[in-house]
Amino acid sequence: MQPSAPPATSSDASANANEPPRVVNEETNLSDLTDQEIIALSQRMNEDSEADKRPLLSPPAPLSVLREEYERGSAIFVKKIDALIKDGWKTVWRAKGDGDCFYRAFALAFSLRIISSLDPALEAQLAASKIQECVPRFLEAGFMEMVFEDFLETFSTFLQSLGTTPPPSAAQVLSQLQDPETSNSIVVLLRLVTSSWIRSKPEEFEFFLMGPDGEMLSVLNFCQNEVEACGKEADNVQIMALSACLDVPIKIAYLDASGDGSHVDMHSFGPEGASEVPLNLLYRPGHYDFLQ
Missing domain, CATH: 1.20.1300.20 (Peptidase C65 Otubain, subdomain 2)
Structure with a gap:
């Protein structure tokens, strides 16, 4: 178990303001959590619960919806989604993240x-x-x-x-x-x-x-x-x-943090010179979806 952090006091509040937030996980002593950490943990648990309720495959959603999810997180991902949209990709059919x-x-x-x-x-x-x-x-x-x-x-x-x-x-x-x-x-x-x-x-x-x-x-x-x-x-x-x-040829667009975000690497699998149009998938670290 990780050592517990002492409760913050008013005298050290200003010093803690510039420190990164404490990682809260299953090993954290729950009795040491602040009110804000308890609220954040509850929200995350609710999100995880909602994730369990997601269908195995979801109806198509515009790539702009996926873009919105990364606007506060990864500028490179946003740029790469913009590059996909510019190249003519429009929608993503999501698969449940269950491996x-x-x-x-x-x-x-x-x-x-x-x-x-x-x-x-x-x-x-x-x-x-x-x-x-x-x-x-x-x-x-x-x-x-x-x-x-x-x-x-x-x-x-x-x-x-x-x-x-x-x-x-x-x-x-x-x-x-x-x-x-x-x-x-x-x-x-x-x-x-x-x-x-x-x-x-x-x-x-x-x-x-x-x-x-x-x-x-x-x-x-x-x-x-x-x-x-x-x-x-x-x-x-x-x-x-x-x-x-x-x-069956497969083409995968790699949505990752590599490069400057100006383009998305596409990797092809299957027989060379195949006449069939490849199946197009979108890869994010540890996850695949269907891309159209």
Whole structure:
């Protein structure tokens, strides 16, 4: 436990005015908190509670809304959002920050691309076939059929629903992906797709597999702990693997504190020269959303 700070008195109030605010967390002795710190802590707890109530995926919001959230925090982030808007990006579809945000954002972008294509029925069928092609790789990776069959059926049924006539609207797709059972099943299936691809091509990935502390991991340990486990954030390795396995190009705009804010770095993943329009995601440190 951190040592408690003595209560401030009127004589040292002026000296404390120029000091940075004390960090209040779960290790802080609550009996030492000032009234202002108690109020701030309560507000933060309410915000965290509201965050738990956020949908797994949210309706599109203008990038200007995201900009407003950073106006009092990061000038570089504001400049980069301005750069995105200038380049023609308009909206962000937010994924809940639960560690599965990359896979949820990918699923949403992937689905909306299908229903907006010239032939949604054909694209949905091709996508379902591509997922079915992963089954032999699942078995080679050692996944028992009873482990993945329910998730596979849920994802396949969802993909088939995208090819109906007329195809579902974006709002209807979003509603399906907001359903925890459907959304979580798709996340698990996409994690298995990603893991099985990495396991099948160890020579391509083994030198890039690191744990959260920077330690090198074996292919098996990396896949079990950093890919298959829900709630674990995706990094470049997972993105490259999923993109390659499903033959889906991905472009990610990196909204971070690098540079002077005049432009946003865009990183592309997937086969070079792909004819398909990439799925566009927005990365903020530790989080992914769908960008349009």
